[in-house]
Amino acid sequence: MIDVRGVTVRFGARAALRGASLHAGRGELVGIVGPAAAGKTVLLKTICLLHRPDEGELVVDGIDLIHASPAETARLRSRVGFAFQNLALFDRLDAVENVAFVLKRRGIAPEEARERAAEQLRQVGLAAALEKLPHELSGGMKRRLALARALVSRPEIALFDDPFVGLDPVACARIARLVATSHRTMGGVTLVAAGDPAPLLDVADRVVLMSDGAIEADLPARDFADAAGAVARFLGRTEACA
Amino acid sequence: MAAVRDIVRAQVREAGALLLLLARAACRRPPRGSVWPELGDLLLRTIPLNVAAMAFVGAVVAIDGGQQVQRLFGDPGGLGAAALQLIVREFGPTFGGVIAATRLGSGIAAEIAAMSVSEQIDALRLCSADPVAELVSPRLRASFWALLGLGAVSTVTAAYTGDFTAQIAFGTRPGAFLDTSLLVPGDFLVAAAKCAAYGIAIPTMAARAGLLATGGSQAVGHATTRGVVDGIVAVIVLDLLLGGGALFAGV
Amino acid sequence: MSKAAALLQRVGAAVLDGVREAGGALVLGARCARASVSPHMEWREALRQAGVFGFGSLAVLAATSALVGAILVVQAGLYVKRFGAHEIVGWAAGYGILRDVGPLLAGLVFSGRVGSRNAAEIAAMRTRDQLEGLRAIGVDAVPVVVAPRAVAMTASLLALFLVGSAVAVLSAAAAAQLMLGVDWPQFARSFAARTELSDLASGALKSVAFALAAALVSCRAGLRAEGGASAVGAAAKSAVVRSALAIVMLDLAVAKVF
Numbered sequence: 001m002i003d004v005r006g007v008t009v010r011f012g013a014r015a016a017l018r019g020a021s022l023h024a025g026r027g028e029l030v031g032i033v034g035p036a037a038a039g040k041t042v043l044l045k046t047i048c049l050l051h052r053p054d055e056g057e058l059v060v061d062g063i064d065l066i067h068a069s070p071a072e073t074a075r076l077r078s079r080v081g082f083a084f085q086n087l088a089l090f091d092r093l094d095a096v097e098n099v100a101f102v103l104k105r106r107g108i109a110p111e112e113a114r115e116r117a118a119e120q121l122r123q124v125g126l127a128a129a130l131e132k133l134p135h136e137l138s139g140g141m142k143r144r145l146a147l148a149r150a151l152v153s154r155p156e157i158a159l160f161d162d163p164f165v166g167l168d169p170v171a172c173a174r175i176a177r178l179v180a181t182s183h184r185t186m187g188g189v190t191l192v193a194a195g196d197p198a199p200l201l202d203v204a205d206r207v208v209l210m211s212d213g214a215i216e217a218d219l220p221a222r223d224f225a226d227a228a229g230a231v232a233r234f235l236g237r238t239e240a241c242a
Numbered sequence: 243m244a245a246v247r248d249i250v251r252a253q254v255r256e257a258g259a260l261l262l263l264l265a266r267a268a269c270r271r272p273p274r275g276s277v278w279p280e281l282g283d284l285l286l287r288t289i290p291l292n293v294a295a296m297a298f299v300g301a302v303v304a305i306d307g308g309q310q311v312q313r314l315f316g317d318p319g320g321l322g323a324a325a326l327q328l329i330v331r332e333f334g335p336t337f338g339g340v341i342a343a344t345r346l347g348s349g350i351a352a353e354i355a356a357m358s359v360s361e362q363i364d365a366l367r368l369c370s371a372d373p374v375a376e377l378v379s380p381r382l383r384a385s386f387w388a389l390l391g392l393g394a395v396s397t398v399t400a401a402y403t404g405d406f407t408a409q410i411a412f413g414t415r416p417g418a419f420l421d422t423s424l425l426v427p428g429d430f431l432v433a434a435a436k437c438a439a440y441g442i443a444i445p446t447m448a449a450r451a452g453l454l455a456t457g458g459s460q461a462v463g464h465a466t467t468r469g470v471v472d473g474i475v476a477v478i479v480l481d482l483l484l485g486g487g488a489l490f491a492g493v
Numbered sequence: 494m495s496k497a498a499a500l501l502q503r504v505g506a507a508v509l510d511g512v513r514e515a516g517g518a519l520v521l522g523a524r525c526a527r528a529s530v531s532p533h534m535e536w537r538e539a540l541r542q543a544g545v546f547g548f549g550s551l552a553v554l555a556a557t558s559a560l561v562g563a564i565l566v567v568q569a570g571l572y573v574k575r576f577g578a579h580e581i582v583g584w585a586a587g588y589g590i591l592r593d594v595g596p597l598l599a600g601l602v603f604s605g606r607v608g609s610r611n612a613a614e615i616a617a618m619r620t621r622d623q624l625e626g627l628r629a630i631g632v633d634a635v636p637v638v639v640a641p642r643a644v645a646m647t648a649s650l651l652a653l654f655l656v657g658s659a660v661a662v663l664s665a666a667a668a669a670q671l672m673l674g675v676d677w678p679q680f681a682r683s684f685a686a687r688t689e690l691s692d693l694a695s696g697a698l699k700s701v702a703f704a705l706a707a708a709l710v711s712c713r714a715g716l717r718a719e720g721g722a723s724a725v726g727a728a729a730k731s732a733v734v735r736s737a738l739a740i741v742m743l744d745l746a747v748a749k750v751f
Contacts, residue, residue, distance in 0.1 A: 045364065048368060050364050050367060050368065074370045077368050077369075077370060078370065080368060082364075082365070082368050084360075084361040084364065084365060085361070086359065086360045086361040087360060087361070088360055088361035088362045088364060088365035089360070089362070090362060090365075091356075091357075091362075101369065102369055105369040105370060105371055106369075149365075290507065291734060291737075291738065294738060294741075295737065295738055295741045298741040298742050298744060298745045299597075299741055299744070301745050301748075302593070302597075302741075302744050302745050302748045303593075305745070305748045305749065306588070306592055306593045306748055307593075310584075310588050310592075313687070314584070314687070324572065327571070328568060328571075331568075331571070332564075332568055336564075337597075340598070340601055341737060341741075343605075344601070344605060344733050344734055344737045345734050345737075348609070348729065348730040348733050348734065349730060352723075352726035352727065352729065352730050353726075355726060356722055356723050356726055359722055360722070411749075458722060459616075459617055459620060459721055459722035459724075459725040459726075460613070460617055460725070461722075462613075462722045462723070462725050462726040462729075463609070463610065463612070463613020463614070463616065463617065463725045463726060463728070463729045464610070464613065465726075466609055466613065466726050466729040466730055466733075467605070467606060467609035467610045467613065467729060470605040470606070470609055470733050471553060471602065471605050471606045471609075474557075474601060474602050474605050475553065475556065475557060475602070478557055478560045478561065478564070478598065479560060481560075481564055482560050482563050482564050482567065485564060485567040485568070486563070486567050486672065489567050489570045489571065489574070489672065490672075492574075
């Protein structure tokens, strides 16, 4: 469903992605793991064309995104749910309005949008915070709000950019469960980027290792957990980048 | 030499990007009902500052100008009409514009930069919402009208405080510096043109600075700085272009 | 509460806030003055920052000064064309550049650029707890962070004012020739005859006052920052706005004195 081939993305002189290749099929939950500045965020954003590749091919659900028309790109984006690393919560809207924004933009009537948003917020455990503004929420609650916004449109392509950062292990496990449940329900493809692989190992089908803009390894999750060599290599890279 | 060429090329590209942003913001319709609250917000934020600042500016114009005229001609009161004309044509709009650039420019740049850094701009794009239409267009339209109002407020404030100060400092008769005998419609035309131009330039420069912000909190501070400075410089450049143009056209 | 009373309350609160700000800035200024004669003063840092501020703003201020020189000629041009008073051009440029518009615009641009960046840097240090760290090891932030910047900003704006004035005069002379047909000898004569040393001194004093105000206000804004990215932006914004108001007030104060 997602087919990234040899994609390079440059910002000025720096290459954030260097010849990255990734395939993810329908029904797969793929973890993308790597140190900071490895290119995880850029990869996820490129998949929904928030960054345009300078080289390579990008085919998502049969659509060649690099040569797609704006209308085709918009249609594809309407099937994507993205949870941003920096949350991207709209400061002036309360929780329900933040989540409903996505639906209203897809043409759903305001009343129905608010109802579905409220329901989604209840599912992530934010029933008590429907009318709160983002700055009134704790870190964990903000993360769940961002998650709710990504999931409310029932996306076939779910992209999560490090939803675990700054959370304690209990909260991490909760987020991982939400991601997995939603993935099973939607039946589409889910990509989760994370600096720390631990929360992903229970829920992911595959784990991809990124470093310096390139994909270094692509393993089934259980092999990643077991293989001491892969872990040691990952730790070694983390140290080098720290 | 190559460095100079690179700088020139970079500036030309930047100017092009600014004009493109302005065109997009001007042509794309803002969300319904977003302009009026923005306008109200802008005016509420800037009028107090402008009135306070222009009161001092008006007083300084009277004192400095009066002193100089005293040196040359002996009687400051005689040139009150000329002073008023300068305030209407030049000091009111331009200093009002610089103060507005300080307040509006920093406000708009900081707001948009904070959104950019927290990826709200990306979130908008993913929802097929156009960030320029949502964020820049309402601010552009609101600033246009706000600057016209602010120009008027600034001019009136400076004129009255100037007259008051001249009375105290030089004992001129009340109203000497409110003498409208030299004023022609062209003066008001030039003033309005300047304010309109500032109202377009300030939010455009500030929005561009904000949209380019990437990274962390440092980027927000950097964008705020850039928004303010670019806005002030734009006001000064437009002042010269419009003032010089008016001079040539005989307005 | 009636609307009038609410408005009055807001105005009163704003005035009190302004007075408190001014007081706070003065206190900080006094601490800087004391720090500058203490052995802890980081003169090397002051020198480095002066270079950064001065050279960093040189291009902007030179460009602004050139524009201001031309604008003053345009202003005078109104009366030259109407009354044929060619001799006033040199005089108007001189007094405007040195005493009036020149220092004011230079101060506003400088505070917009350096003051804003200053506040943002110090605010970022605050949000990263770097200043708390200094305090924890018994180091006072004022002689290490604030006083060097205050000294640096004052020195650099003064230097920029002098350089900028020279640029502005040349630009005014060129503009006078191009736009009004006033040739260089006539411009120079009118300039020299009417411009006095006190004009330059007034402009220099204004520059020093403006820079000090911008430095103290921006440092204070940075030191009071709390929060994350939005706090840094808020500090920069507040620094710029408050400096502008302080500058305009000082402009009047110096004008009255001189």
